[in-house]
Amino acid sequence: DVKVTQSSRYLVKRTGEKVFLECVQDMDHENMFWYRQDPGLGLRLIYFSYDVKMKEKGDIPEGYSVSREKKERFSLILESASTNQTSMYLCASSFEAGVSEQPQHFGDGTRLSIL
Amino acid sequence: TQLLEQSPQFLSIQEGENLTVYCNSSSVFSSLQWYRQEPGEGPVLLVTVVTGGEVKKLKRLTFQFGDARKDSSLHITAAQPGDTGLYLCAGVDGGSQGNLIFGKGTKLSVKP
Numbered sequence: 001d002v003k004v005t006q007s008s009r010y011l012v013k014r015t016g017e018k019v020f021l022e023c024v025q026d027m028d029h030e031n032m033f034w035y036r037q038d039p040g041l042g043l044r045l046i047y048f049s050y051d052v053k054m055k056e057k058g059d060i061p062e063g064y065s066v067s068r069e070k071k072e073r074f075s076l077i078l079e080s081a082s083t084n085q086t087s088m089y090l091c092a093s094s095f096e097a098g099v100s101e102q103p104q105h106f107g108d109g110t111r112l113s114i115l
Numbered sequence: 116t117q118l119l120e121q122s123p124q125f126l127s128i129q130e131g132e133n134l135t136v137y138c139n140s141s142s143v144f145s146s147l148q149w150y151r152q153e154p155g156e157g158p159v160l161l162v163t164v165v166t167g168g169e170v171k172k173l174k175r176l177t178f179q180f181g182d183a184r185k186d187s188s189l190h191i192t193a194a195q196p197g198d199t200g201l202y203l204c205a206g207v208d209g210g211s212q213g214n215l216i217f218g219k220g221t222k223l224s225v226k227p
Protein backbone atom coordinates (compact mmCIF):
# COMPACT_ATOMS: atom_id res chain seq x y z
CA ASP A 1 0.00 0.00 0.00
CA VAL A 2 1.08 3.55 -0.72
CA LYS A 3 2.01 5.45 2.35
CA VAL A 4 2.15 9.21 2.56
CA THR A 5 3.50 10.35 5.89
CA GLN A 6 3.19 13.86 7.25
CA SER A 7 5.64 14.69 10.00
CA SER A 8 3.17 16.14 12.51
CA ARG A 9 -0.52 15.55 13.21
CA TYR A 10 -0.86 18.70 15.29
CA LEU A 11 1.30 21.81 15.35
CA VAL A 12 0.99 25.09 17.23
CA LYS A 13 3.14 28.04 16.18
CA ARG A 14 3.23 31.77 16.77
CA THR A 15 2.60 34.60 14.34
CA GLY A 16 5.72 35.51 12.40
CA GLU A 17 7.46 32.16 12.86
CA LYS A 18 8.84 30.22 9.90
CA VAL A 19 7.02 26.89 9.78
CA PHE A 20 8.05 23.72 7.99
CA LEU A 21 5.60 20.94 7.15
CA GLU A 22 7.21 17.75 5.88
CA CYS A 23 5.74 15.03 3.69
CA VAL A 24 7.29 11.74 2.60
CA GLN A 25 5.89 9.11 0.22
CA ASP A 26 7.23 5.61 -0.24
CA MET A 27 5.90 4.62 -3.68
CA ASP A 28 8.29 6.47 -5.99
CA HIS A 29 5.50 8.79 -7.18
CA GLU A 30 6.49 11.62 -9.49
CA ASN A 31 3.74 14.02 -8.45
CA MET A 32 3.31 15.59 -5.04
CA PHE A 33 0.80 18.15 -3.84
CA TRP A 34 0.05 20.39 -0.87
CA TYR A 35 -3.54 21.39 -0.06
CA ARG A 36 -5.21 23.20 2.76
CA GLN A 37 -8.68 22.19 3.89
CA ASP A 38 -11.03 24.65 5.56
CA PRO A 39 -14.71 24.26 6.52
CA GLY A 40 -16.96 25.49 3.73
CA LEU A 41 -14.04 25.98 1.35
CA GLY A 42 -13.04 22.40 0.63
CA LEU A 43 -9.55 21.43 -0.52
CA ARG A 44 -7.51 24.19 -2.12
CA LEU A 45 -4.26 23.51 -3.93
CA ILE A 46 -1.28 25.49 -2.63
CA TYR A 47 1.67 24.11 -4.60
CA PHE A 48 2.49 21.00 -6.57
CA SER A 49 5.53 19.32 -8.04
CA TYR A 50 5.93 16.89 -10.93
CA ASP A 51 9.61 16.22 -10.45
CA VAL A 52 12.58 16.77 -8.18
CA LYS A 53 13.50 20.45 -7.83
CA MET A 54 10.41 21.40 -9.81
CA LYS A 55 7.50 23.35 -8.32
CA GLU A 56 4.37 25.01 -9.63
CA LYS A 57 1.96 27.40 -7.94
CA GLY A 58 -1.51 26.17 -7.24
CA ASP A 59 -4.58 28.26 -6.55
CA ILE A 60 -3.48 29.88 -3.28
CA PRO A 61 0.35 30.07 -3.13
CA GLU A 62 0.62 33.44 -1.37
CA GLY A 63 2.50 33.21 1.91
CA TYR A 64 3.84 29.73 1.16
CA SER A 65 6.84 28.18 -0.55
CA VAL A 66 7.88 24.58 -1.17
CA SER A 67 10.97 22.48 -1.58
CA ARG A 68 11.50 19.18 -3.35
CA GLU A 69 15.15 18.18 -3.10
CA LYS A 70 14.42 14.45 -3.22
CA LYS A 71 11.71 12.58 -5.09
CA GLU A 72 10.10 11.16 -1.98
CA ARG A 73 10.00 14.37 0.07
CA PHE A 74 7.95 17.54 -0.44
CA SER A 75 8.13 20.29 2.14
CA LEU A 76 5.72 23.17 2.64
CA ILE A 77 7.14 26.34 4.18
CA LEU A 78 5.19 29.16 5.76
CA GLU A 79 7.67 32.02 5.47
CA SER A 80 6.11 34.16 8.21
CA ALA A 81 3.10 32.46 9.74
CA SER A 82 -0.12 34.41 10.12
CA THR A 83 -3.36 33.57 11.91
CA ASN A 84 -5.22 33.15 8.60
CA GLN A 85 -2.94 30.20 7.86
CA THR A 86 -4.51 28.22 10.68
CA SER A 87 -5.88 25.21 8.83
CA MET A 88 -5.65 21.50 8.08
CA TYR A 89 -2.82 20.84 5.63
CA LEU A 90 -2.92 17.74 3.45
CA CYS A 91 -0.10 16.31 1.37
CA ALA A 92 -0.80 13.96 -1.55
CA SER A 93 1.14 12.05 -4.18
CA SER A 94 0.34 10.29 -7.45
CA PHE A 95 1.98 8.61 -10.42
CA GLU A 96 3.38 10.41 -13.41
CA ALA A 97 1.92 13.47 -15.04
CA GLY A 98 -0.33 13.01 -18.01
CA VAL A 99 -2.03 9.94 -16.61
CA SER A 100 -5.21 11.67 -15.64
CA GLU A 101 -6.98 8.75 -14.02
CA GLN A 102 -4.30 8.18 -11.44
CA PRO A 103 -5.65 8.70 -7.93
CA GLN A 104 -4.00 10.90 -5.38
CA HIS A 105 -2.88 9.28 -2.16
CA PHE A 106 -3.19 11.50 0.88
CA GLY A 107 -1.45 11.74 4.19
CA ASP A 108 -3.50 12.06 7.39
CA GLY A 109 -3.01 15.80 7.55
CA THR A 110 -1.37 18.31 9.85
CA ARG A 111 -3.70 20.49 11.87
CA LEU A 112 -1.78 23.74 12.21
CA SER A 113 -2.76 26.49 14.63
CA ILE A 114 -1.11 29.89 14.44
CA LEU A 115 -1.50 31.93 17.63
CA THR B 116 -12.52 28.01 -14.45
CA GLN B 117 -13.84 24.54 -13.86
CA LEU B 118 -15.98 24.14 -10.73
CA LEU B 119 -17.62 21.17 -9.08
CA GLU B 120 -20.74 21.75 -6.98
CA GLN B 121 -21.68 19.09 -4.47
CA SER B 122 -25.06 18.70 -2.83
CA PRO B 123 -26.23 18.40 -0.21
CA GLN B 124 -23.52 19.95 1.92
CA PHE B 125 -24.69 18.07 5.02
CA LEU B 126 -26.76 14.91 5.41
CA SER B 127 -27.85 13.27 8.64
CA ILE B 128 -29.80 10.03 8.34
CA GLN B 129 -30.73 6.92 10.30
CA GLU B 130 -29.09 3.57 9.76
CA GLY B 131 -30.82 1.63 6.99
CA GLU B 132 -31.88 4.63 4.93
CA ASN B 133 -30.82 5.26 1.34
CA LEU B 134 -29.19 8.46 0.15
CA THR B 135 -27.80 10.13 -2.94
CA VAL B 136 -25.03 12.70 -3.20
CA TYR B 137 -24.66 14.82 -6.33
CA CYS B 138 -21.64 16.36 -8.02
CA ASN B 139 -22.39 18.83 -10.83
CA SER B 140 -20.46 21.05 -13.18
CA SER B 141 -20.96 23.12 -16.30
CA SER B 142 -17.64 21.76 -17.58
CA VAL B 143 -16.78 18.42 -19.13
CA PHE B 144 -14.33 16.26 -17.24
CA SER B 145 -12.29 13.43 -18.69
CA SER B 146 -12.86 11.49 -15.47
CA LEU B 147 -14.26 11.95 -11.99
CA GLN B 148 -13.01 10.48 -8.76
CA TRP B 149 -14.88 9.99 -5.49
CA TYR B 150 -13.06 10.05 -2.17
CA ARG B 151 -14.18 9.46 1.41
CA GLN B 152 -12.49 11.23 4.29
CA GLU B 153 -13.01 10.03 7.84
CA PRO B 154 -12.38 12.32 10.81
CA GLY B 155 -8.68 12.76 11.51
CA GLU B 156 -7.61 11.11 8.27
CA GLY B 157 -6.83 12.08 4.70
CA PRO B 158 -9.21 11.38 1.79
CA VAL B 159 -9.14 7.86 0.38
CA LEU B 160 -10.13 7.04 -3.19
CA LEU B 161 -13.35 5.06 -3.58
CA VAL B 162 -13.73 4.94 -7.35
CA THR B 163 -12.84 6.59 -10.66
CA VAL B 164 -15.43 6.92 -13.44
CA VAL B 165 -14.16 7.58 -16.92
CA THR B 166 -16.82 6.85 -19.54
CA GLY B 167 -20.02 8.89 -19.95
CA GLY B 168 -22.96 6.90 -18.59
CA GLU B 169 -20.68 4.57 -16.65
CA VAL B 170 -22.04 2.93 -13.50
CA LYS B 171 -19.72 1.37 -10.93
CA LYS B 172 -20.73 -0.50 -7.80
CA LEU B 173 -18.72 -0.92 -4.63
CA LYS B 174 -20.79 -3.10 -2.28
CA ARG B 175 -23.66 -0.80 -1.18
CA LEU B 176 -22.27 2.23 -3.03
CA THR B 177 -23.27 2.96 -6.64
CA PHE B 178 -21.46 5.61 -8.64
CA GLN B 179 -22.71 7.04 -11.90
CA PHE B 180 -21.03 9.34 -14.41
CA GLY B 181 -23.40 11.48 -16.48
CA ASP B 182 -23.68 10.87 -20.21
CA ALA B 183 -22.18 14.28 -20.95
CA ARG B 184 -19.41 13.78 -18.35
CA LYS B 185 -20.43 16.93 -16.49
CA ASP B 186 -22.00 15.34 -13.43
CA SER B 187 -21.84 12.33 -11.18
CA SER B 188 -23.80 10.81 -8.34
CA LEU B 189 -23.11 8.51 -5.43
CA HIS B 190 -25.98 6.40 -4.10
CA ILE B 191 -25.68 4.50 -0.82
CA THR B 192 -28.15 1.75 -0.08
CA ALA B 193 -29.02 0.85 3.51
CA ALA B 194 -26.51 3.25 5.05
CA GLN B 195 -24.52 2.10 8.08
CA PRO B 196 -22.73 4.13 10.78
CA GLY B 197 -19.44 3.10 9.17
CA ASP B 198 -20.42 5.13 6.10
CA THR B 199 -20.12 8.33 8.14
CA GLY B 200 -17.58 10.72 6.69
CA LEU B 201 -16.92 13.48 4.19
CA TYR B 202 -17.53 12.48 0.57
CA LEU B 203 -15.58 14.42 -2.03
CA CYS B 204 -15.85 14.36 -5.78
CA ALA B 205 -12.86 15.45 -7.86
CA GLY B 206 -12.47 16.04 -11.57
CA VAL B 207 -9.30 16.19 -13.60
CA ASP B 208 -8.45 19.78 -14.50
CA GLY B 209 -8.22 19.84 -18.27
CA GLY B 210 -6.12 22.99 -18.17
CA SER B 211 -3.34 21.47 -16.10
CA GLN B 212 -1.19 18.37 -16.15
CA GLY B 213 -3.82 16.31 -14.41
CA ASN B 214 -4.40 18.28 -11.23
CA LEU B 215 -7.68 17.57 -9.48
CA ILE B 216 -10.48 20.04 -8.88
CA PHE B 217 -12.36 19.10 -5.73
CA GLY B 218 -15.95 19.75 -4.78
CA LYS B 219 -16.49 21.11 -1.28
CA GLY B 220 -17.79 17.80 -0.05
CA THR B 221 -20.87 16.26 1.51
CA LYS B 222 -20.65 15.55 5.22
CA LEU B 223 -22.64 12.40 5.95
CA SER B 224 -23.66 11.28 9.41
CA VAL B 225 -25.39 7.93 9.81
CA LYS B 226 -26.94 7.44 13.22
CA PRO B 227 -27.48 3.95 14.67
